[in-house]
Amino acid sequence: MRAAYASDPAASRGREFPLEAALARGPRSEFQRDRDRIVHSIAFRRLRHKTQVFVAPDGDHYRVRLTHSLEVAQIGRVIARALGLDEDLTEALCLAHDIGHPPFGHAGEDALNAALERHGGFDHNAQSLRTLMRIESPYCEHDGLNLSWEVLEGLAEHNGPVGMVNWALAELDAAYPLELTTWPSLEAQVAAIADDIAYDNHDIDDGLRAGFLELDELLTLDFVAEQWRAIERKFPAAPQDRRLRELVRSQIGWMVNDVIAETGMRAKGLASADDVRAAGQATCAFSAGLAAQERTLKRFMYDRLYHHPQQLQTAERARAVTAELYAAYAQDPALMDAGWASRLPVEEPHRSRHIADYIAGMTDRFAIAAHAAIYGQTPEGLRNV
Numbered sequence: 001m002r003a004a005y006a007s008d009p010a011a012s013r014g015r016e017f018p019l020e021a022a023l024a025r026g027p028r029s030e031f032q033r034d035r036d037r038i039v040h041s042i043a044f045r046r047l048r049h050k051t052q053v054f055v056a057p058d059g060d061h062y063r064v065r066l067t068h069s070l071e072v073a074q075i076g077r078v079i080a081r082a083l084g085l086d087e088d089l090t091e092a093l094c095l096a097h098d099i100g101h102p103p104f105g106h107a108g109e110d111a112l113n114a115a116l117e118r119h120g121g122f123d124h125n126a127q128s129l130r131t132l133m134r135i136e137s138p139y140c141e142h143d144g145l146n147l148s149w150e151v152l153e154g155l156a157e158h159n160g161p162v163g164m165v166n167w168a169l170a171e172l173d174a175a176y177p178l179e180l181t182t183w184p185s186l187e188a189q190v191a192a193i194a195d196d197i198a199y200d201n202h203d204i205d206d207g208l209r210a211g212f213l214e215l216d217e218l219l220t221l222d223f224v225a226e227q228w229r230a231i232e233r234k235f236p237a238a239p240q241d242r243r244l245r246e247l248v249r250s251q252i253g254w255m256v257n258d259v260i261a262e263t264g265m266r267a268k269g270l271a272s273a274d275d276v277r278a279a280g281q282a283t284c285a286f287s288a289g290l291a292a293q294e295r296t297l298k299r300f301m302y303d304r305l306y307h308h309p310q311q312l313q314t315a316e317r318a319r320a321v322t323a324e325l326y327a328a329y330a331q332d333p334a335l336m337d338a339g340w341a342s343r344l345p346v347e348e349p350h351r352s353r354h355i356a357d358y359i360a361g362m363t364d365r366f367a368i369a370a371h372a373a374i375y376g377q378t379p380e381g382l383r384n385v
Helices: 030-039 042-049 065-083 087-096 105-115 124-135 149-157 167-175 186-210 222-234 240-266 273-277 288-306 309-331 338-342 350-360 364-375
Strands: none
Touching: 030 087, 030 149, 042 065, 042 124, 042 364, 065 087, 065 186, 065 240, 087 149, 087 186, 105 309, 105 350, 124 149, 124 167, 124 350, 149 167, 149 186, 186 240, 186 273, 186 288, 222 240, 222 288, 240 288, 309 350, 309 364
């Protein structure tokens, strides 16, 4: 049953470029079509070789941007279904939310932001929109994937109203206004909190596997210790590795149930998706108690995993590799792929932004190979697991 506050694909605000009925393939809703376009895109496929936490991991069991996005989509659909939201819109947003990430995750983003300091900077959220609306262009009729307004709005604002609008998002908003000062649809808010739930818990799993986190340290967090004690009581003879995976599942279930209950309460009285946008605050949220615990968990993860000395060392090398790629292409654009080099604008800032677009689309392994081809040796120190 669709809730009154859910987005309705039959009432979509449309697309930047009108879609001719003759080009509509198959009996799909507008949001199903969006999800399918994302899944079939080259940009989505590249996520399988882009950093999630660990740079270019050798181990097959570590998460990358693609597996993370799939896990976010699974969590998002569960919440959306429980709340009566449009599952296809939610899934499309979950799958596409990280498409703008450059190689090496936030380390690559920092390098591109520094390289574009005089040309407006670089932001992976805005780059997701830029990729989907302008760069990824498989259609003969228009640039981009021509996704629905609701998907583009959700990607632009899934973390709430946009305060500082950078150049990339400003250009796209000028071409196709996305109402950046309001809250987005509830589906977009669900996608954002599903992202938090996924990486809060799956990064624990990867951190423990890599030996960057220790269980004893994790159990200093009272709410995690409570979950662990319940697992020990329920499965006293189970192998430790299975109990650790049970801990991750337990944490996710606890957070998902909390979000469903809290959001259901906040959504009472909302009669439409536009009511959600006009609410003036987040409708999808953790309860106050869990929100405080989740912030504590995030601080722990930054202290013990994301800012682990070995992680910081690898990130610094990744930043250097990305910066060196940018410097090489800026000096000699012919080093880029021939198609990209042929389309290089002459004037700034468009020239520098074009080079950044090229690098942002790279996977970790492509960036490593490109750097090796230019500088004569494979960069060292880019794998820490």
